[in-house]
Amino acid sequence: MGNEDKYLRAKKRVENLKAFYIHLTVYCLVNIMLFVINLMTDAGYWWFLYPLGGWGIGVLVHGLTTFAHGNFGSEWEERKIKEYMEKDKKDI
Known part of the structure; x- marks a missing residue:
């Protein structure tokens, strides 16, 4: 991963x-x-309380999606991207 990719992800x-x-x-507010x-x-x-709770x-x-460090963090995203790219290669 290049510096430009790291910058864009950050x-x-x-x-x-x-x-x-x-x-x-x-x-x-x-x-x-x-x-x-x-x-x-x-x-x-x-x-x-109803709009407050909803x-x-x-x-x-x-x-949770913003601060995800577990299963759905940046590593998961990278794995999924690579998985879909590999799948697209096989389909072509």
């Missing part, structure tokens, strides 16, 4: 990390706003 990881932090920040609205409307129940699952999955 750049992609940084972009993914930045996207996750933006997602997390928006999640926090929006859910704080929903909490305040829930307090002000006196709905009688905590409805803001969206929270999405943030959790985004975080």
